[in-house]
Amino acid sequence: MLNEDTKAMPRECGDCPIRHRAVCARCEADELERLDQIKYYRNFEAGQTVIWAGDKMDFVGSVVSGIATLTQAMEDGRTQMVGLLLPSDFVGRPGRVTAAYDVVATTDLVMCCFRKQPFEDMLNRTPHIAQRLLEMTLDELDAAREWMLVLGRKTAREKIASLLSIIARRDAALNMVGRTGPMVFDLPLTREAMADYLGLTLETVSRQISALKRDGVIVLEGKRHVTVPDFNRLLDEAGDDSDGGMLA
Amino acid sequence: MLNEDTKAMPRECGDCPIRHRAVCARCEADELERLDQIKYYRNFEAGQTVIWAGDKMDFVGSVVSGIATLTQAMEDGRTQMVGLLLPSDFVGRPGRVTAAYDVVATTDLVMCCFRKQPFEDMLNRTPHIAQRLLEMTLDELDAAREWMLVLGRKTAREKIASLLSIIARRDAALNMVGRTGPMVFDLPLTREAMADYLGLTLETVSRQISALKRDGVIVLEGKRHVTVPDFNRLLDEAGDDSDGGMLA
DNA sequence: TAAAGGTGTTGATCTGAATCAAGGCCGGAC
DNA sequence: GTCCGGCCTTGATTCAGATCAACACCTTTA
Numbered sequence: 001m002l003n004e005d006t007k008a009m010p011r012e013c014g015d016c017p018i019r020h021r022a023v024c025a026r027c028e029a030d031e032l033e034r035l036d037q038i039k040y041y042r043n044f045e046a047g048q049t050v051i052w053a054g055d056k057m058d059f060v061g062s063v064v065s066g067i068a069t070l071t072q073a074m075e076d077g078r079t080q081m082v083g084l085l086l087p088s089d090f091v092g093r094p095g096r097v098t099a100a101y102d103v104v105a106t107t108d109l110v111m112c113c114f115r116k117q118p119f120e121d122m123l124n125r126t127p128h129i130a131q132r133l134l135e136m137t138l139d140e141l142d143a144a145r146e147w148m149l150v151l152g153r154k155t156a157r158e159k160i161a162s163l164l165s166i167i168a169r170r171d172a173a174l175n176m177v178g179r180t181g182p183m184v185f186d187l188p189l190t191r192e193a194m195a196d197y198l199g200l201t202l203e204t205v206s207r208q209i210s211a212l213k214r215d216g217v218i219v220l221e222g223k224r225h226v227t228v229p230d231f232n233r234l235l236d237e238a239g240d241d242s243d244g245g246m247l248a
Numbered sequence: 249m250l251n252e253d254t255k256a257m258p259r260e261c262g263d264c265p266i267r268h269r270a271v272c273a274r275c276e277a278d279e280l281e282r283l284d285q286i287k288y289y290r291n292f293e294a295g296q297t298v299i300w301a302g303d304k305m306d307f308v309g310s311v312v313s314g315i316a317t318l319t320q321a322m323e324d325g326r327t328q329m330v331g332l333l334l335p336s337d338f339v340g341r342p343g344r345v346t347a348a349y350d351v352v353a354t355t356d357l358v359m360c361c362f363r364k365q366p367f368e369d370m371l372n373r374t375p376h377i378a379q380r381l382l383e384m385t386l387d388e389l390d391a392a393r394e395w396m397l398v399l400g401r402k403t404a405r406e407k408i409a410s411l412l413s414i415i416a417r418r419d420a421a422l423n424m425v426g427r428t429g430p431m432v433f434d435l436p437l438t439r440e441a442m443a444d445y446l447g448l449t450l451e452t453v454s455r456q457i458s459a460l461k462r463d464g465v466i467v468l469e470g471k472r473h474v475t476v477p478d479f480n481r482l483l484d485e486a487g488d489d490s491d492g493g494m495l496a
Numbered sequence: 497t498a499a500a501g502g503t504g505t506t507g508a509t510c511t512g513a514a515t516c517a518a519g520g521c522c523g524g525a526c
Numbered sequence: 527g528t529c530c531g532g533c534c535t536t537g538a539t540t541c542a543g544a545t546c547a548a549c550a551c552c553t554t555t556a
Binding site: 070131134142144146153198234239 | 256320326386389390393397411446
């Protein structure tokens with residue numbers, strides 16, 4: 001169950017799929033080489049916990065492939081997902097000893113890890129890394145704030161539409177398909193995980209997805225495979241401005 | 249109405265009240281001097297808008313004194329506050345041209361501003377500033393995520409208690425009173441602003457404050473002056489762990 | 497002195513989402 | 527095969543908070 005070790009590790013930074021989006025994005029060849037020396041890969045299976053909130057965390061790292069979630073819990077069991085980690089996203093906080101949130105792999109997951117101390121040393125000596133990390137953190141802060149609007153003010157239907165549009169958008173960005181025809185993607189989350197992200201119950205998630213399907217906003221094949229015939233219609237349902245072009 | 253200019257500006261960085269907490273916290277004397285050359289103060293009156301979302305923003309800066317709010321709006325008028333800016337907090341995003349949120353002064357406000365371009369230049373050449381900004385941004389990200397739990401999973405009563413405990417804590421940190429006796433502070437926000445922060449209506453805010461008062465969790469004098477006889481009781485009502493010592 | 501506007505409280509009613517409950521579907525183990 | 531457990535859907539009912547509405551209080555303006 002704990003085989004989070006040597007497996008399908010992308011051999012070199014040169015062919016790394018996240019080379020140009022992760023913390024290392026701005027590194028020169030020599031900087032990359034030094035990073036290379038302190039990095040190691042870890043594999044996690046779908047469902048496996050990467051780290052528990054409060055545990056000592058002696059590494060930081062990037063998601064190479066797969067999806068993980070960041071979740072916060074109350075003592076009475078209520079939980080709220082506070083982040084969705086996709087390829088190139090950074091995990092962990094330099095300068096902090098323990099993990100602040102539970103990190104769970106929702107699909108099979110590959111991470112590129114750095115032992116914390118060496119990474120922090122490099123961070124202090126390598127402006128290219130510090131700059132990129134600042135930029136990524138600012139992006140995450142924006143995303144968190146956008147999500148606050150979703151959590152605080154949107155209806156259940158709007159919440160679902162918001163989540164779908166985010167996933168659709170990211171998927172389109174990753175797969176780099178031209179904007180031709182309808183968007184198609186698979187939901188990487190269970191109904192329960194969606195509920196956790198949206199501050200809803202899984203029953204409400206299920207009902208609203210059914211409703212969006214009934215109303216033709218989305219087409220479902222099976223439980224997870226989604227087609228969006230008209231993306232602007234979806235944005236409209238999300239309560240977002242459906243005007244100009246987005247993609248961050 | 250627009251006298252956001254020369255007024256009660258703290259003369260030198262040396263006696264600046266936020267000298268050791270703001271972006272400039274880690275700067276050496278020479279760095280501070282260079283910052284000094286590109287800084288200027290602006291005053292805003294309570295209620296005044298500092299900047300509108302979408303407007304061109306040619307400065308960044310720190311809150312020196314007073315309180316401002318960061319608010320996001322939907323086209324139909326629903327709004328969600330996404331940040332509460334207290335003294336030493338940073339406003340604006342290096343590298344971005346337009347403001348992402350409405351920034352409004354809720355009390356009289358003094359800001360220490362830097363024109364964006366010179367500041368960005370310094371940011372790139374001054375690791376002490378970049379490091380501090382990263383640290384502050386990571387703190388804000390944590391705060392935003394904590395707030396996501398509040399918005400997504402807490403009841404109205406818990407939300408109010410959460411807000412009160414945050415204000416109480418920050419106030420105690422600023423005024424540096426020893427933990428003797430009950431905490432006393434003034435609410436810096438109207439009921440409507442609180443509702444905006446908590447994702448509630450102002451009526452619900454009013455009712456829940458009345459309820460907490462009725463139950464002896466807080467004591468009110470007038471509408472804004474609050475006494476908290478037992479802080480742990482308040483934390484308990486907020487649904488937070490009332491155990492060990494906090495203060496970030 | 498009154499009128500007006502901003503702020504806050506409280507009551508009555510309505511409603512969207514939670515809760516409680518029953519099954520359906522599907523893949524894996526035996 | 528069929529039994530089981532995870533995941534999902536749908537229905538009935540409840541309830542927390544929204545909405546609609548009235549009014550109290552205070553400061554400013556006329």
